[in-house]
Amino acid sequence: MGTFQIDFGDSAAPVVVGIDLGTTNSLVAYLDAGAPRVIPGADGDPLVPSVVSIPAQADHIVGNPACAALLTSPADTIYSVKRLMGKGAADVQDEVKLFPFRIAAGSESVIRLEAGGRQFTAPEVSAFILRQLKLNAEAHLGRAVTQAVITVPAYFNDAQRQATKDAGRIAGLEVLRLVNEPTAAALAYGIDKRKQGTVAVYDLGGGTFDISILKLQDGIFEVLATGGDTHLGGDDFDNLLLRVALEDIASEWGTDLSSSGEAVQRLRRAVIDAKHVLSTLPVTHIRFAWEGREYARELTRENFERLITPIVDGTLQPCRQCMADAKVTPEKIDEVVLVGGSTRIPLVRAAVKRLFRARPHTELDPDKVVALGAAVQAGILSGAVEDQLLLDVTPLSLGIETMGGLISKIIHRNSTIPASATETFTTAVDGQTNVLIHVLQGEREMVRDCRSLARFDLKGIDPMPAGLPKIEVRFLIDANGILNVTAWETRTGKEQTVEIKPSYGLTDDQVERMIVESIDKAEADFQERQVREARVEADHIMAALEKARRNDAYYELSETDRSAIQKAHNELLLVYHGDDHHLIMEKIEQLNQATHTLAENMMNTAVNTALKGTKI
Amino acid sequence: MNRDYFSFFGIEPQLALDPISLQQRFYELSRQWHPDRFARRPASEQMEALDNTALLNDAFRTLKDPVERAEYVLSRYGRGLEDGAGKQVPPDLLEEVFEMNMALDELKEGDASARPQLESARANFTALLSEIDADLERQFLRWDSVKNAETLSAVRTLLNKRKYIVNLVNTATLALGN
Numbered sequence: 001m002g003t004f005q006i007d008f009g010d011s012a013a014p015v016v017v018g019i020d021l022g023t024t025n026s027l028v029a030y031l032d033a034g035a036p037r038v039i040p041g042a043d044g045d046p047l048v049p050s051v052v053s054i055p056a057q058a059d060h061i062v063g064n065p066a067c068a069a070l071l072t073s074p075a076d077t078i079y080s081v082k083r084l085m086g087k088g089a090a091d092v093q094d095e096v097k098l099f100p101f102r103i104a105a106g107s108e109s110v111i112r113l114e115a116g117g118r119q120f121t122a123p124e125v126s127a128f129i130l131r132q133l134k135l136n137a138e139a140h141l142g143r144a145v146t147q148a149v150i151t152v153p154a155y156f157n158d159a160q161r162q163a164t165k166d167a168g169r170i171a172g173l174e175v176l177r178l179v180n181e182p183t184a185a186a187l188a189y190g191i192d193k194r195k196q197g198t199v200a201v202y203d204l205g206g207g208t209f210d211i212s213i214l215k216l217q218d219g220i221f222e223v224l225a226t227g228g229d230t231h232l233g234g235d236d237f238d239n240l241l242l243r244v245a246l247e248d249i250a251s252e253w254g255t256d257l258s259s260s261g262e263a264v265q266r267l268r269r270a271v272i273d274a275k276h277v278l279s280t281l282p283v284t285h286i287r288f289a290w291e292g293r294e295y296a297r298e299l300t301r302e303n304f305e306r307l308i309t310p311i312v313d314g315t316l317q318p319c320r321q322c323m324a325d326a327k328v329t330p331e332k333i334d335e336v337v338l339v340g341g342s343t344r345i346p347l348v349r350a351a352v353k354r355l356f357r358a359r360p361h362t363e364l365d366p367d368k369v370v371a372l373g374a375a376v377q378a379g380i381l382s383g384a385v386e387d388q389l390l391l392d393v394t395p396l397s398l399g400i401e402t403m404g405g406l407i408s409k410i411i412h413r414n415s416t417i418p419a420s421a422t423e424t425f426t427t428a429v430d431g432q433t434n435v436l437i438h439v440l441q442g443e444r445e446m447v448r449d450c451r452s453l454a455r456f457d458l459k460g461i462d463p464m465p466a467g468l469p470k471i472e473v474r475f476l477i478d479a480n481g482i483l484n485v486t487a488w489e490t491r492t493g494k495e496q497t498v499e500i501k502p503s504y505g506l507t508d509d510q511v512e513r514m515i516v517e518s519i520d521k522a523e524a525d526f527q528e529r530q531v532r533e534a535r536v537e538a539d540h541i542m543a544a545l546e547k548a549r550r551n552d553a554y555y556e557l558s559e560t561d562r563s564a565i566q567k568a569h570n571e572l573l574l575v576y577h578g579d580d581h582h583l584i585m586e587k588i589e590q591l592n593q594a595t596h597t598l599a600e601n602m603m604n605t606a607v608n609t610a611l612k613g614t615k616i
Numbered sequence: 617m618n619r620d621y622f623s624f625f626g627i628e629p630q631l632a633l634d635p636i637s638l639q640q641r642f643y644e645l646s647r648q649w650h651p652d653r654f655a656r657r658p659a660s661e662q663m664e665a666l667d668n669t670a671l672l673n674d675a676f677r678t679l680k681d682p683v684e685r686a687e688y689v690l691s692r693y694g695r696g697l698e699d700g701a702g703k704q705v706p707p708d709l710l711e712e713v714f715e716m717n718m719a720l721d722e723l724k725e726g727d728a729s730a731r732p733q734l735e736s737a738r739a740n741f742t743a744l745l746s747e748i749d750a751d752l753e754r755q756f757l758r759w760d761s762v763k764n765a766e767t768l769s770a771v772r773t774l775l776n777k778r779k780y781i782v783n784l785v786n787t788a789t790l791a792l793g794n
Contacts, residue, residue, distance in 0.1 A: 176655055177652070177655075217643070220647075222643075377652075380652050381655035381656075382655070382656070383655075383656060389646060389647055389650055389652060389653075390652065391646055391650070415673065415677060416673040416676070416677065417673065418651065418666055418669045418670040418673060419670060419673050419674060419677075420670040420674060421674075476666070476670055478651070478666060479650075479651045479652070479666075479669075
């Protein structure tokens with residue numbers, strides 16, 4: 001024995017997928033024998049629109065089908081949810097006006113969206129998208145997928161990163177790493193090239209803008225600096241065009257359509273189509289039909305460019321700042337990589353080329369390059385890729401509140417992560433048993449100008465005279481860019497209890513509850529799917545039987561065989577509408593057995609007929 | 617927690633470091649300790665990797681910058697050499713600082729004729745910065761060979777002066793708006 005040695009080692013190891021959870025589209029990719037590949041969905045399209053529709057009386061739908069629902073039931077259909085991750089209601093006041101879905105009351109620290117008569121947080125909605133990608137990957141790879149690398153905009157703050165991680169957990173995915181999108185893109189470009197040099201990645205997606213400058217050397221991708229705006233992207237171009245078109249229609253038709261969700265969504269679709277056309281043609285029309293009336297407006301690339309110039313220019317200052325932070329000048333940048341659908345716009349390309357004085361790279365599809373890079377990072381974590389290593393940075397400075405609303409910075413932006421800082425705290429009043437530390441992110445000097453991250457409550461300090469307790473607190477930003485805090489009393493060395501009150505986002509308990517709910521739900525979903533699949537199989541075999549009954553072979557069967565078939569058929573029909581898929585499968589198998597002779601006879605008849613045919 | 621940055625890099629405490637070999641060593645240690653290399657290891661090893669990488673990154677950030685490196689050496693080996701925080705005017709600069717402050721005040725009051733004076737003051741101080749950096753470089757090399765307190769004290773004085781002048785240049789740039 002032992003003639004062949006087949007290595008099944010790899011197929012047993014769990015696969016780690018890379019996921020680009022985008023504002024507009026999401027993708028899942030994996031490393032196939034060292035090469036990253038995107039995974040198509042059931043419809044063959046790897047791009048899953050980040051749209052979730054939640055009807056009142058039915059299951060949610062995700063992706064392309066949900067895009068259709070955006071036009072028919074806009075109030076129950078959520079898009080661009082990424083823009084709401086880690087945010088409170090006050091942060092999104094302006095754009096909410098253009099969203100067809102509603103934000104529930106009490107969304108100060110966590111936004112709750114209303115759809116289908118229920119409420120969902122942004123991580124829950126994102127989890128629907130992630131679960132769809134997980135299903136797509138499982139169907140394609142033929143095995144369970146439980147671990148993932150998920151990409152986030154480099155400029156995402158702690159709350160936005162935490163929200164993304166929460167979404168992964170709710171979707172049943174262990175998030176092994178959050179990777180910054182521009183860095184992922186650099187990985188995708190660098191994988192098969194032994195590149196050295198300095199690379200700028202300009203990433204303008206649907207909702208966010210990132211710029212990163214990296215140094216590539218011997219397989220190490222060291223991020224020198226990063227910058228951006230998590231609230232700037234293609235959506236803003238759409239919204240500009242949408243406002244113009246709505247005003248135009250209002251003056252032309254005398255009707256304000258902005259309060260009709262369906263009309264706004266159809267018009268939004270129309271302006272997006274026009275925007276896309278203008279990336280290749282100099283002129284197009286925004287075409288829109290509503291209640292028997294038609295609107296067509298010529299839109300030239302020139303006009304479009306004039307409209308979006310302020311936004312495109314808005315991306316250049318972060319680029320200059322990033323070069324200054326990285327201590328490089330445009331001449332030092334060897335290559336520029338473009339990422340994100342909005343970099344297809346000629347004006348954007350021209351602006352990038354002018355700024356960096358280098359022709360931008362576009363060999364890889366800007367919609368897919370981030371997912372491909374995430375798959376490479378997944379390979380690094382699983383050990384499949386050994387010679388590459390990513391050293392990323394934190395995009396924002398971390399500070400603690402001091403007297404008078406001032407901030408003392410403890411970890412500066414563009415510090416390579418993991419990064420840490422240790423501070424000593426004490427009490428101000430005799431007998432004080434707890435100390436509250438307010439942690440913020442941002443570059444400004446005042447608390448009111450920075451983003452509150454969380455309040456850490458050091459509890460259970462032994463009552464002592466003021467100033468005597470010495471508590472060391474270690475602030476550690478991990479490789480995901482997420483803050484971890486530990487504290488201990490220096491005299492006793494005893495670990496201190498730290499209670500975390502996040503300023504935005506979910507507490508750990510809330511996430512746990514959502515995970516439990518989603519597992520229950522996922523199991524119910526899974527059950528239902530299996531029943532549906534069993535019924536489809538039953539339909540197939542019964543249709544085949546129906547056809548066979550018209551075949552001569554059926555009449556050549558013995559009476560016993562025929563009645564056995566009839567019995568098995570009846571039994572299958574009895575369980576067909578039940579919800580036990582095991583029973584359905586069992587009866588299908590029974591019918592299969594009963595029709596065994598029939599199938600053989602039919603095969604013989606077919607062969608004989610065919611043989612006869614050749615004689616003639 | 618309190619591991620010495622130099623010993624973590626496997627080098628002797630020194631002020632005049634070769635940035636290229638430091639970077640090389642940083643990459644080697646990153647390959648050894650980065651959490652990405654421990655994703656499939658037990659939790660305790662992951663924690664160790666995280667701690668070591670955080671220390672490595674903090675150490676590299678400190679050691680690669682000459683000023684931060686010198687502050688670090690002073691904090692460990694220069695007992696009693698307090699960080700002056702650049703608050704005290706270096707005595708030899710009193711006159712020039714006084715003149716620059718006059719120009720600043722005049723500019724603030726809308727007297728544009730003070731601009732050229734402020735610009736030349738800024739140019740002088742920028743030139744002085746390069747001189748200090750060259751001085752620092754010499755003191756760095758001396759300390760590396762003799763490791764005496766006297767040299768560290770000279771480094772301290774130069775760093776205080778440097779910090780003060782950096783603040784002056786920044787103030788001038790802010791007022792001039794370019």
